[in-house]
Amino acid sequence: MSVVMLSNEQVFSVLRTLSARRADLFQIESLIPQLAQAMKAPCSNLADARDALADPYLAFRAMIGHYAFAKRGKDRHEYAALAVEALDDPMPNANEFAALLAGGHAGDRLWQSFAAVCTRHNRKVNEQLNRGVFEGLGDFATEIYQSDGIGNIWTTLLESIMRRGRAEPVYHQIVNIRGIGPKVGSLLLRDMVAIYQMEDRIEPIDYHYLQPVDAWTRKAGPILSSEICEGAPDWIVAGKLAKLCRRNRVSGVRFSQGMQYLAVSEVQNIHLLPAHLERLAT
Structure with missing residues:
Protein backbone atom coordinates (compact mmCIF):
# COMPACT_ATOMS: atom_id res chain seq x y z
CA MET A 1 0.00 0.00 0.00
CA ILE A 28 -6.72 21.12 29.32
CA GLU A 29 -8.95 18.13 28.55
CA SER A 30 -6.64 15.18 29.16
CA LEU A 31 -3.36 15.73 30.99
CA ILE A 32 -4.47 18.05 33.80
CA PRO A 33 -7.78 16.27 34.60
CA GLN A 34 -6.13 12.85 34.58
CA LEU A 35 -3.32 13.99 36.85
CA ALA A 36 -5.89 15.56 39.16
CA GLN A 37 -7.85 12.32 39.26
CA ALA A 38 -4.78 10.24 40.07
CA MET A 39 -3.61 12.65 42.76
CA LYS A 40 -7.11 13.36 44.10
CA ALA A 41 -6.11 17.00 44.08
CA PRO A 42 -7.89 19.97 42.47
CA CYS A 43 -6.01 21.05 39.34
CA SER A 44 -7.39 23.37 36.68
CA ASN A 45 -4.17 24.51 35.01
CA LEU A 46 -0.45 23.78 34.75
CA ALA A 47 0.36 25.95 37.76
CA ASP A 48 -2.00 23.87 39.91
CA ALA A 49 -0.36 20.70 38.62
CA ARG A 50 3.10 22.03 39.45
CA ASP A 51 1.99 22.89 42.99
CA ALA A 52 0.47 19.45 43.53
CA LEU A 53 3.46 17.58 42.11
CA ALA A 54 5.74 19.36 44.58
CA ASP A 55 4.11 17.20 47.27
CA PRO A 56 5.89 13.80 47.40
CA TYR A 57 2.69 11.95 48.29
CA LEU A 58 0.66 13.46 45.43
CA ALA A 59 3.55 13.02 43.01
CA PHE A 60 3.74 9.32 43.84
CA ARG A 61 0.02 9.00 43.23
CA ALA A 62 0.53 10.61 39.81
CA MET A 63 3.33 8.20 38.98
CA ILE A 64 1.24 5.15 39.88
CA GLY A 65 -2.20 6.35 38.82
CA HIS A 66 -1.38 8.16 35.59
CA TYR A 67 1.94 6.97 34.17
CA ALA A 68 2.76 3.47 35.40
CA PHE A 69 0.02 1.76 33.36
CA ALA A 70 -0.19 4.29 30.52
CA LYS A 71 1.03 1.86 27.86
CA ARG A 72 -0.99 -1.20 28.89
CA GLY A 73 -3.44 -0.99 26.01
CA LYS A 74 -7.12 -1.57 26.69
CA ASP A 75 -6.51 -2.52 30.34
CA ARG A 76 -4.66 0.67 31.27
CA HIS A 77 -7.60 2.61 32.72
CA GLU A 78 -8.84 -0.32 34.79
CA TYR A 79 -5.41 -1.10 36.24
CA ALA A 80 -4.72 2.57 36.92
CA ALA A 81 -7.99 2.87 38.86
CA LEU A 82 -7.19 -0.27 40.86
CA ALA A 83 -3.71 1.06 41.55
CA VAL A 84 -5.04 4.37 42.88
CA GLU A 85 -7.45 2.49 45.14
CA ALA A 86 -4.58 0.31 46.36
CA LEU A 87 -2.62 3.38 47.44
CA ASP A 88 -5.35 4.46 49.86
CA ASP A 89 -4.82 1.52 52.21
CA PRO A 90 -1.13 1.71 53.18
CA MET A 91 -0.75 5.45 52.52
CA PRO A 92 -4.06 7.38 52.76
CA ASN A 93 -2.25 10.66 53.43
CA ALA A 94 1.15 12.34 53.24
CA ASN A 95 2.15 11.38 56.78
CA GLU A 96 1.43 7.71 56.16
CA PHE A 97 3.36 7.90 52.90
CA ALA A 98 6.43 9.25 54.69
CA ALA A 99 6.10 6.52 57.33
CA LEU A 100 5.80 3.90 54.60
CA LEU A 101 9.01 5.08 52.96
CA ALA A 102 10.80 5.34 56.29
CA GLY A 103 9.89 1.72 57.03
CA GLY A 104 11.91 0.53 54.07
CA HIS A 105 9.37 -1.93 52.66
CA ALA A 106 7.17 0.36 50.58
CA GLY A 107 7.40 -1.69 47.39
CA ASP A 108 6.23 -4.92 49.00
CA ARG A 109 3.48 -3.18 51.01
CA LEU A 110 2.12 -1.46 47.91
CA TRP A 111 2.16 -4.67 45.91
CA GLN A 112 0.30 -6.57 48.62
CA SER A 113 -2.32 -3.82 48.75
CA PHE A 114 -2.77 -3.89 44.96
CA ALA A 115 -3.13 -7.67 44.96
CA ALA A 116 -5.81 -7.41 47.66
CA VAL A 117 -7.72 -4.75 45.70
CA CYS A 118 -7.64 -6.88 42.54
CA THR A 119 -8.93 -9.88 44.46
CA ARG A 120 -11.70 -7.79 46.01
CA HIS A 121 -12.83 -6.66 42.54
CA ASN A 122 -12.44 -10.13 40.99
CA ARG A 123 -9.71 -8.92 38.64
CA LYS A 124 -6.57 -10.76 37.61
CA VAL A 125 -3.59 -9.71 39.70
CA ASN A 126 -1.25 -10.37 36.75
CA GLU A 127 1.78 -10.56 39.04
CA GLN A 128 4.31 -11.04 36.26
CA LEU A 129 3.42 -7.68 34.70
CA ASN A 130 2.31 -5.64 37.70
CA ARG A 131 4.44 -6.53 40.69
CA GLY A 132 7.51 -4.80 39.30
CA VAL A 133 5.63 -1.51 38.93
CA PHE A 134 4.81 -1.24 42.63
CA GLU A 135 8.07 -2.63 43.90
CA GLY A 136 10.11 -0.58 41.43
CA LEU A 137 8.45 2.76 42.17
CA GLY A 138 8.15 2.02 45.88
CA ASP A 139 11.82 1.11 46.17
CA PHE A 140 12.89 4.13 44.11
CA ALA A 141 10.88 6.50 46.31
CA THR A 142 12.36 4.81 49.39
CA GLU A 143 15.88 5.29 48.04
CA ILE A 144 15.21 8.99 47.48
CA TYR A 145 13.65 9.33 50.94
CA GLN A 146 16.68 7.75 52.57
CA SER A 147 18.83 10.31 50.77
CA ASP A 148 16.85 13.52 51.29
CA GLY A 149 14.10 12.74 53.81
CA ILE A 150 11.44 13.77 51.27
CA GLY A 151 11.05 10.98 48.72
CA ASN A 152 9.56 12.91 45.80
CA ILE A 153 10.26 10.94 42.62
CA TRP A 154 8.88 13.66 40.37
CA THR A 155 10.88 16.61 41.68
CA THR A 156 14.03 14.49 41.94
CA LEU A 157 13.84 13.74 38.22
CA LEU A 158 12.85 17.31 37.40
CA GLU A 159 15.74 18.85 39.32
CA SER A 160 18.18 16.52 37.59
CA ILE A 161 16.97 17.71 34.17
CA MET A 162 17.12 21.36 35.17
CA ARG A 163 20.55 21.02 36.73
CA ARG A 164 22.14 19.28 33.74
CA GLY A 165 20.02 20.53 30.86
CA ARG A 166 19.93 16.91 29.70
CA ALA A 167 17.08 14.42 29.39
CA GLU A 168 19.11 11.32 28.53
CA PRO A 169 20.40 10.48 32.04
CA VAL A 170 16.94 10.94 33.54
CA TYR A 171 15.35 8.84 30.80
CA HIS A 172 17.67 5.94 31.62
CA GLN A 173 17.03 6.46 35.33
CA ILE A 174 13.28 6.12 34.73
CA VAL A 175 13.60 3.12 32.42
CA ASN A 176 15.78 1.36 35.00
CA ILE A 177 12.90 1.45 37.49
CA ARG A 178 11.39 -2.03 37.54
CA GLY A 179 8.10 -2.16 35.67
CA ILE A 180 8.63 1.11 33.79
CA GLY A 181 9.57 0.79 30.12
CA PRO A 182 10.90 3.13 27.42
CA LYS A 183 7.46 4.26 26.23
CA VAL A 184 6.39 5.35 29.70
CA GLY A 185 9.79 6.96 30.21
CA SER A 186 9.39 9.18 27.15
CA LEU A 187 5.75 9.92 27.97
CA LEU A 188 6.61 11.03 31.49
CA LEU A 189 9.53 13.18 30.34
CA ARG A 190 7.45 14.80 27.60
CA ASP A 191 4.72 15.80 30.03
CA MET A 192 7.18 16.94 32.67
CA VAL A 193 8.90 19.23 30.18
CA ALA A 194 5.50 20.57 29.07
CA ILE A 195 4.23 21.18 32.60
CA TYR A 196 7.32 23.23 33.47
CA GLN A 197 7.66 24.74 29.98
CA MET A 198 11.36 23.99 29.83
CA GLU A 199 11.91 22.44 26.41
CA ASP A 200 14.29 25.21 25.40
CA ARG A 201 16.45 24.47 28.45
CA ILE A 202 17.23 20.95 27.25
Missing part, protein backbone atom coordinates in the same frame (compact mmCIF):
# COMPACT_ATOMS: atom_id res chain seq x y z
CA SER A 2 1.40 3.39 -0.99
CA VAL A 3 2.05 5.95 1.72
CA VAL A 4 0.52 9.41 1.50
CA MET A 5 3.30 11.99 1.34
CA LEU A 6 2.84 15.66 2.15
CA SER A 7 4.80 18.57 0.74
CA ASN A 8 7.13 20.56 2.99
CA GLU A 9 4.54 23.32 3.23
CA GLN A 10 1.82 20.84 4.15
CA VAL A 11 4.04 19.21 6.77
CA PHE A 12 4.71 22.60 8.34
CA SER A 13 0.98 23.29 8.42
CA VAL A 14 0.28 19.97 10.17
CA LEU A 15 3.06 20.45 12.72
CA ARG A 16 1.97 24.00 13.47
CA THR A 17 -1.68 22.97 13.86
CA LEU A 18 -0.93 20.05 16.18
CA SER A 19 1.51 22.00 18.32
CA ALA A 20 -0.89 24.91 18.79
CA ARG A 21 -4.54 24.49 19.73
CA ARG A 22 -4.54 20.70 19.91
CA ALA A 23 -1.62 20.66 22.32
CA ASP A 24 -3.53 23.14 24.47
CA LEU A 25 -6.62 20.93 24.33
CA PHE A 26 -4.57 17.89 25.30
CA GLN A 27 -3.33 19.66 28.40
CA GLU A 203 20.02 20.07 24.85
CA PRO A 204 18.50 19.40 21.40
CA ILE A 205 20.51 16.18 21.16
CA ASP A 206 18.10 14.76 23.76
CA TYR A 207 14.84 15.82 22.12
CA HIS A 208 14.09 12.32 20.85
CA TYR A 209 13.70 11.18 24.46
CA LEU A 210 10.68 13.49 24.64
CA GLN A 211 8.91 11.75 21.73
CA PRO A 212 6.91 8.74 22.94
CA VAL A 213 6.22 6.46 19.98
CA ASP A 214 3.04 4.45 19.59
CA ALA A 215 0.97 3.05 16.73
CA TRP A 216 -0.28 6.52 15.84
CA THR A 217 3.13 8.14 15.55
CA ARG A 218 4.40 5.14 13.60
CA LYS A 219 1.51 5.64 11.19
CA ALA A 220 2.05 9.39 10.93
CA GLY A 221 5.84 9.23 10.63
CA PRO A 222 6.17 8.19 6.96
CA ILE A 223 3.44 10.67 5.99
CA LEU A 224 5.29 13.57 7.59
CA SER A 225 8.87 12.65 6.71
CA SER A 226 10.47 10.79 3.81
CA GLU A 227 13.24 9.85 6.26
CA ILE A 228 10.87 7.59 8.21
CA CYS A 229 10.15 4.20 6.67
CA GLU A 230 7.23 2.00 7.60
CA GLY A 231 8.36 -0.50 10.21
CA ALA A 232 11.27 1.67 11.39
CA PRO A 233 12.35 1.07 15.01
CA ASP A 234 10.78 3.35 17.59
CA TRP A 235 14.05 5.14 18.37
CA ILE A 236 14.45 6.02 14.69
CA VAL A 237 10.88 7.33 14.49
CA ALA A 238 11.39 9.40 17.66
CA GLY A 239 14.66 10.86 16.40
CA LYS A 240 13.34 11.74 12.96
CA LEU A 241 10.18 13.35 14.36
CA ALA A 242 12.24 15.38 16.83
CA LYS A 243 14.50 16.48 13.97
CA LEU A 244 11.48 17.34 11.80
CA CYS A 245 9.96 19.53 14.51
CA ARG A 246 13.23 21.30 15.15
CA ARG A 247 13.79 21.92 11.43
CA ASN A 248 10.34 23.49 11.22
CA ARG A 249 10.86 25.50 14.43
CA VAL A 250 7.97 23.76 16.14
CA SER A 251 7.94 22.43 19.70
CA GLY A 252 8.44 18.67 19.55
CA VAL A 253 6.81 18.28 22.96
CA ARG A 254 3.69 20.18 21.91
CA PHE A 255 3.58 18.33 18.57
CA SER A 256 3.59 15.02 20.44
CA GLN A 257 0.84 16.12 22.82
CA GLY A 258 -1.21 17.50 19.93
CA MET A 259 -0.76 14.23 18.06
CA GLN A 260 -2.03 12.31 21.08
CA TYR A 261 -5.07 14.57 21.30
CA LEU A 262 -5.76 14.14 17.59
CA ALA A 263 -5.56 10.36 17.89
CA VAL A 264 -7.62 9.85 21.04
CA SER A 265 -10.15 12.67 20.87
CA GLU A 266 -10.69 13.25 17.16
CA VAL A 267 -9.66 10.50 14.75
CA GLN A 268 -9.96 7.43 17.03
CA ASN A 269 -9.71 5.02 14.08
CA ILE A 270 -6.05 4.75 13.08
CA HIS A 271 -6.92 3.82 9.49
CA LEU A 272 -8.46 7.28 9.06
CA LEU A 273 -5.30 9.09 10.16
CA PRO A 274 -3.72 9.66 6.71
CA ALA A 275 -6.85 11.34 5.36
CA HIS A 276 -7.17 13.41 8.52
CA LEU A 277 -3.58 14.63 8.28
CA GLU A 278 -4.19 15.60 4.66
CA ARG A 279 -7.16 17.70 5.75
CA LEU A 280 -5.07 19.40 8.42
CA ALA A 281 -2.49 20.24 5.77
CA THR A 282 -4.90 22.35 3.73
Whole structure:
Protein backbone atom coordinates (compact mmCIF):
# COMPACT_ATOMS: atom_id res chain seq x y z
CA MET A 1 0.00 0.00 0.00
CA SER A 2 1.40 3.39 -0.99
CA VAL A 3 2.05 5.95 1.72
CA VAL A 4 0.52 9.41 1.50
CA MET A 5 3.30 11.99 1.34
CA LEU A 6 2.84 15.66 2.15
CA SER A 7 4.80 18.57 0.74
CA ASN A 8 7.13 20.56 2.99
CA GLU A 9 4.54 23.32 3.23
CA GLN A 10 1.82 20.84 4.15
CA VAL A 11 4.04 19.21 6.77
CA PHE A 12 4.71 22.60 8.34
CA SER A 13 0.98 23.29 8.42
CA VAL A 14 0.28 19.97 10.17
CA LEU A 15 3.06 20.45 12.72
CA ARG A 16 1.97 24.00 13.47
CA THR A 17 -1.68 22.97 13.86
CA LEU A 18 -0.93 20.05 16.18
CA SER A 19 1.51 22.00 18.32
CA ALA A 20 -0.89 24.91 18.79
CA ARG A 21 -4.54 24.49 19.73
CA ARG A 22 -4.54 20.70 19.91
CA ALA A 23 -1.62 20.66 22.32
CA ASP A 24 -3.53 23.14 24.47
CA LEU A 25 -6.62 20.93 24.33
CA PHE A 26 -4.57 17.89 25.30
CA GLN A 27 -3.33 19.66 28.40
CA ILE A 28 -6.72 21.12 29.32
CA GLU A 29 -8.95 18.13 28.55
CA SER A 30 -6.64 15.18 29.16
CA LEU A 31 -3.36 15.73 30.99
CA ILE A 32 -4.47 18.05 33.80
CA PRO A 33 -7.78 16.27 34.60
CA GLN A 34 -6.13 12.85 34.58
CA LEU A 35 -3.32 13.99 36.85
CA ALA A 36 -5.89 15.56 39.16
CA GLN A 37 -7.85 12.32 39.26
CA ALA A 38 -4.78 10.24 40.07
CA MET A 39 -3.61 12.65 42.76
CA LYS A 40 -7.11 13.36 44.10
CA ALA A 41 -6.11 17.00 44.08
CA PRO A 42 -7.89 19.97 42.47
CA CYS A 43 -6.01 21.05 39.34
CA SER A 44 -7.39 23.37 36.68
CA ASN A 45 -4.17 24.51 35.01
CA LEU A 46 -0.45 23.78 34.75
CA ALA A 47 0.36 25.95 37.76
CA ASP A 48 -2.00 23.87 39.91
CA ALA A 49 -0.36 20.70 38.62
CA ARG A 50 3.10 22.03 39.45
CA ASP A 51 1.99 22.89 42.99
CA ALA A 52 0.47 19.45 43.53
CA LEU A 53 3.46 17.58 42.11
CA ALA A 54 5.74 19.36 44.58
CA ASP A 55 4.11 17.20 47.27
CA PRO A 56 5.89 13.80 47.40
CA TYR A 57 2.69 11.95 48.29
CA LEU A 58 0.66 13.46 45.43
CA ALA A 59 3.55 13.02 43.01
CA PHE A 60 3.74 9.32 43.84
CA ARG A 61 0.02 9.00 43.23
CA ALA A 62 0.53 10.61 39.81
CA MET A 63 3.33 8.20 38.98
CA ILE A 64 1.24 5.15 39.88
CA GLY A 65 -2.20 6.35 38.82
CA HIS A 66 -1.38 8.16 35.59
CA TYR A 67 1.94 6.97 34.17
CA ALA A 68 2.76 3.47 35.40
CA PHE A 69 0.02 1.76 33.36
CA ALA A 70 -0.19 4.29 30.52
CA LYS A 71 1.03 1.86 27.86
CA ARG A 72 -0.99 -1.20 28.89
CA GLY A 73 -3.44 -0.99 26.01
CA LYS A 74 -7.12 -1.57 26.69
CA ASP A 75 -6.51 -2.52 30.34
CA ARG A 76 -4.66 0.67 31.27
CA HIS A 77 -7.60 2.61 32.72
CA GLU A 78 -8.84 -0.32 34.79
CA TYR A 79 -5.41 -1.10 36.24
CA ALA A 80 -4.72 2.57 36.92
CA ALA A 81 -7.99 2.87 38.86
CA LEU A 82 -7.19 -0.27 40.86
CA ALA A 83 -3.71 1.06 41.55
CA VAL A 84 -5.04 4.37 42.88
CA GLU A 85 -7.45 2.49 45.14
CA ALA A 86 -4.58 0.31 46.36
CA LEU A 87 -2.62 3.38 47.44
CA ASP A 88 -5.35 4.46 49.86
CA ASP A 89 -4.82 1.52 52.21
CA PRO A 90 -1.13 1.71 53.18
CA MET A 91 -0.75 5.45 52.52
CA PRO A 92 -4.06 7.38 52.76
CA ASN A 93 -2.25 10.66 53.43
CA ALA A 94 1.15 12.34 53.24
CA ASN A 95 2.15 11.38 56.78
CA GLU A 96 1.43 7.71 56.16
CA PHE A 97 3.36 7.90 52.90
CA ALA A 98 6.43 9.25 54.69
CA ALA A 99 6.10 6.52 57.33
CA LEU A 100 5.80 3.90 54.60
CA LEU A 101 9.01 5.08 52.96
CA ALA A 102 10.80 5.34 56.29
CA GLY A 103 9.89 1.72 57.03
CA GLY A 104 11.91 0.53 54.07
CA HIS A 105 9.37 -1.93 52.66
CA ALA A 106 7.17 0.36 50.58
CA GLY A 107 7.40 -1.69 47.39
CA ASP A 108 6.23 -4.92 49.00
CA ARG A 109 3.48 -3.18 51.01
CA LEU A 110 2.12 -1.46 47.91
CA TRP A 111 2.16 -4.67 45.91
CA GLN A 112 0.30 -6.57 48.62
CA SER A 113 -2.32 -3.82 48.75
CA PHE A 114 -2.77 -3.89 44.96
CA ALA A 115 -3.13 -7.67 44.96
CA ALA A 116 -5.81 -7.41 47.66
CA VAL A 117 -7.72 -4.75 45.70
CA CYS A 118 -7.64 -6.88 42.54
CA THR A 119 -8.93 -9.88 44.46
CA ARG A 120 -11.70 -7.79 46.01
CA HIS A 121 -12.83 -6.66 42.54
CA ASN A 122 -12.44 -10.13 40.99
CA ARG A 123 -9.71 -8.92 38.64
CA LYS A 124 -6.57 -10.76 37.61
CA VAL A 125 -3.59 -9.71 39.70
CA ASN A 126 -1.25 -10.37 36.75
CA GLU A 127 1.78 -10.56 39.04
CA GLN A 128 4.31 -11.04 36.26
CA LEU A 129 3.42 -7.68 34.70
CA ASN A 130 2.31 -5.64 37.70
CA ARG A 131 4.44 -6.53 40.69
CA GLY A 132 7.51 -4.80 39.30
CA VAL A 133 5.63 -1.51 38.93
CA PHE A 134 4.81 -1.24 42.63
CA GLU A 135 8.07 -2.63 43.90
CA GLY A 136 10.11 -0.58 41.43
CA LEU A 137 8.45 2.76 42.17
CA GLY A 138 8.15 2.02 45.88
CA ASP A 139 11.82 1.11 46.17
CA PHE A 140 12.89 4.13 44.11
CA ALA A 141 10.88 6.50 46.31
CA THR A 142 12.36 4.81 49.39
CA GLU A 143 15.88 5.29 48.04
CA ILE A 144 15.21 8.99 47.48
CA TYR A 145 13.65 9.33 50.94
CA GLN A 146 16.68 7.75 52.57
CA SER A 147 18.83 10.31 50.77
CA ASP A 148 16.85 13.52 51.29
CA GLY A 149 14.10 12.74 53.81
CA ILE A 150 11.44 13.77 51.27
CA GLY A 151 11.05 10.98 48.72
CA ASN A 152 9.56 12.91 45.80
CA ILE A 153 10.26 10.94 42.62
CA TRP A 154 8.88 13.66 40.37
CA THR A 155 10.88 16.61 41.68
CA THR A 156 14.03 14.49 41.94
CA LEU A 157 13.84 13.74 38.22
CA LEU A 158 12.85 17.31 37.40
CA GLU A 159 15.74 18.85 39.32
CA SER A 160 18.18 16.52 37.59
CA ILE A 161 16.97 17.71 34.17
CA MET A 162 17.12 21.36 35.17
CA ARG A 163 20.55 21.02 36.73
CA ARG A 164 22.14 19.28 33.74
CA GLY A 165 20.02 20.53 30.86
CA ARG A 166 19.93 16.91 29.70
CA ALA A 167 17.08 14.42 29.39
CA GLU A 168 19.11 11.32 28.53
CA PRO A 169 20.40 10.48 32.04
CA VAL A 170 16.94 10.94 33.54
CA TYR A 171 15.35 8.84 30.80
CA HIS A 172 17.67 5.94 31.62
CA GLN A 173 17.03 6.46 35.33
CA ILE A 174 13.28 6.12 34.73
CA VAL A 175 13.60 3.12 32.42
CA ASN A 176 15.78 1.36 35.00
CA ILE A 177 12.90 1.45 37.49
CA ARG A 178 11.39 -2.03 37.54
CA GLY A 179 8.10 -2.16 35.67
CA ILE A 180 8.63 1.11 33.79
CA GLY A 181 9.57 0.79 30.12
CA PRO A 182 10.90 3.13 27.42
CA LYS A 183 7.46 4.26 26.23
CA VAL A 184 6.39 5.35 29.70
CA GLY A 185 9.79 6.96 30.21
CA SER A 186 9.39 9.18 27.15
CA LEU A 187 5.75 9.92 27.97
CA LEU A 188 6.61 11.03 31.49
CA LEU A 189 9.53 13.18 30.34
CA ARG A 190 7.45 14.80 27.60
CA ASP A 191 4.72 15.80 30.03
CA MET A 192 7.18 16.94 32.67
CA VAL A 193 8.90 19.23 30.18
CA ALA A 194 5.50 20.57 29.07
CA ILE A 195 4.23 21.18 32.60
CA TYR A 196 7.32 23.23 33.47
CA GLN A 197 7.66 24.74 29.98
CA MET A 198 11.36 23.99 29.83
CA GLU A 199 11.91 22.44 26.41
CA ASP A 200 14.29 25.21 25.40
CA ARG A 201 16.45 24.47 28.45
CA ILE A 202 17.23 20.95 27.25
CA GLU A 203 20.02 20.07 24.85
CA PRO A 204 18.50 19.40 21.40
CA ILE A 205 20.51 16.18 21.16
CA ASP A 206 18.10 14.76 23.76
CA TYR A 207 14.84 15.82 22.12
CA HIS A 208 14.09 12.32 20.85
CA TYR A 209 13.70 11.18 24.46
CA LEU A 210 10.68 13.49 24.64
CA GLN A 211 8.91 11.75 21.73
CA PRO A 212 6.91 8.74 22.94
CA VAL A 213 6.22 6.46 19.98
CA ASP A 214 3.04 4.45 19.59
CA ALA A 215 0.97 3.05 16.73
CA TRP A 216 -0.28 6.52 15.84
CA THR A 217 3.13 8.14 15.55
CA ARG A 218 4.40 5.14 13.60
CA LYS A 219 1.51 5.64 11.19
CA ALA A 220 2.05 9.39 10.93
CA GLY A 221 5.84 9.23 10.63
CA PRO A 222 6.17 8.19 6.96
CA ILE A 223 3.44 10.67 5.99
CA LEU A 224 5.29 13.57 7.59
CA SER A 225 8.87 12.65 6.71
CA SER A 226 10.47 10.79 3.81
CA GLU A 227 13.24 9.85 6.26
CA ILE A 228 10.87 7.59 8.21
CA CYS A 229 10.15 4.20 6.67
CA GLU A 230 7.23 2.00 7.60
CA GLY A 231 8.36 -0.50 10.21
CA ALA A 232 11.27 1.67 11.39
CA PRO A 233 12.35 1.07 15.01
CA ASP A 234 10.78 3.35 17.59
CA TRP A 235 14.05 5.14 18.37
CA ILE A 236 14.45 6.02 14.69
CA VAL A 237 10.88 7.33 14.49
CA ALA A 238 11.39 9.40 17.66
CA GLY A 239 14.66 10.86 16.40
CA LYS A 240 13.34 11.74 12.96
CA LEU A 241 10.18 13.35 14.36
CA ALA A 242 12.24 15.38 16.83
CA LYS A 243 14.50 16.48 13.97
CA LEU A 244 11.48 17.34 11.80
CA CYS A 245 9.96 19.53 14.51
CA ARG A 246 13.23 21.30 15.15
CA ARG A 247 13.79 21.92 11.43
CA ASN A 248 10.34 23.49 11.22
CA ARG A 249 10.86 25.50 14.43
CA VAL A 250 7.97 23.76 16.14
CA SER A 251 7.94 22.43 19.70
CA GLY A 252 8.44 18.67 19.55
CA VAL A 253 6.81 18.28 22.96
CA ARG A 254 3.69 20.18 21.91
CA PHE A 255 3.58 18.33 18.57
CA SER A 256 3.59 15.02 20.44
CA GLN A 257 0.84 16.12 22.82
CA GLY A 258 -1.21 17.50 19.93
CA MET A 259 -0.76 14.23 18.06
CA GLN A 260 -2.03 12.31 21.08
CA TYR A 261 -5.07 14.57 21.30
CA LEU A 262 -5.76 14.14 17.59
CA ALA A 263 -5.56 10.36 17.89
CA VAL A 264 -7.62 9.85 21.04
CA SER A 265 -10.15 12.67 20.87
CA GLU A 266 -10.69 13.25 17.16
CA VAL A 267 -9.66 10.50 14.75
CA GLN A 268 -9.96 7.43 17.03
CA ASN A 269 -9.71 5.02 14.08
CA ILE A 270 -6.05 4.75 13.08
CA HIS A 271 -6.92 3.82 9.49
CA LEU A 272 -8.46 7.28 9.06
CA LEU A 273 -5.30 9.09 10.16
CA PRO A 274 -3.72 9.66 6.71
CA ALA A 275 -6.85 11.34 5.36
CA HIS A 276 -7.17 13.41 8.52
CA LEU A 277 -3.58 14.63 8.28
CA GLU A 278 -4.19 15.60 4.66
CA ARG A 279 -7.16 17.70 5.75
CA LEU A 280 -5.07 19.40 8.42
CA ALA A 281 -2.49 20.24 5.77
CA THR A 282 -4.90 22.35 3.73
